Amino acid sequence: MLDSALSMCLDRAIEQVGARCRQSAPASAQALVDWTWRLSPTGRARDYFDGGRAIMFLLPWWLEQRVRANPDVDFHELLTESTVNAYYFVRLIDNVLDENAAEERDLLPLLGILHANFYRAYTRLFPAADPFWDHFDRYWDGTMEAALRDKRLGEISSNDFTGIVARKTSGIKIPLAAVCCRYGRLDLLEPWCAFYDTLACWQQMLDDTFDWMRDLQHGNSTFFLSEGNRQKRTGESIAGWVVRGGFAWAIDRLSSMMQEARGCAAQLESPALLRFLEYRDAEVREYAARLTQPLKEVAVVANLFEPIDDRPPAPRRGRRG
């Protein structure tokens, strides 16, 4: 999915995550490397950034290709290193907040190292008075604000979803701002950021839809589960709602969100971006199609384990929020 030059930038960025502090903080360096390996289902930290997560590195690359034919690889090496560290920074916090993971709570001191690595790359690119830093502050503050407000939400409405929940990844706009500031093309920043806002909704909806079991288990509030609570019938559980119709509802929402993202992307003059969206859209559609028939058959099981009738709703108590 990544150009070979960008792929090599990512390889080097992953290698640097622990290497940079190996002398000054060897235990931290090892803990960091071990955690990044554990995050990846293959055990190779690099593989964690293939697939959907590659968009973090691809968007600034494609934005630069929009400005000039051949992106500056040294520049993207810094951007990629920064983004890898920023992603791990957010991931660590998110895992602790979402799952209260004991193992990751013990790693919280590593946030200092990750943040320094994330920030340092930009200090090499832009002097302190550069207008870039206004964009940096706005997007980074927005990311943290959204993460904080998201955790305070109980039931999540459609407006909460687009205005708060899907903004948790706004940090991706920072490397976009870096490209625009470096090449004096701030005219491109707003349309690319507006596009990202639409794609972020689709990505978050995808996350909600396929992580619903784990979110339910951990008592996390999500738009998908909130909608399940709003839509499910008397005597119906969230799981029953998912197999009977909730999954189909989510796939419809994903489809309209992707349509909006592709509409926005069409204005950006980036053929590679359009191809990426087409690929992701087809991938999810195929995934959903493979699940449609099994879900129908599982709905029969649900009906026997969970007959929907006219009983009054069972007593409910909020898990959180």
Place this chain on the structure above:
Amino acid sequence: MADEWTSDFEKLLAKCAVDQDFRAQLTTALVANDDNGVSALLTNLGIAGKNIAARNERVSALKSALGPFTAVIGQFTDSGRGELAP
């Protein structure tokens, strides 16, 4: 946000999603047509049918939908999502 009440179906799905041993035992019993074994697993989970007829109906439905049931759980857990991960 989510309610604390869980139905028998939700309990079963959630248990299978997080407990691979339980899932394997249930699959083995279903494939072997070991209705008593399936009933025992459901009873241990606290979700046996209220009467024998209902229990048999549930076991029978699970048996005929074993493949889809396993596929659905697989798709909604980390191992099944693969490239879709955001």
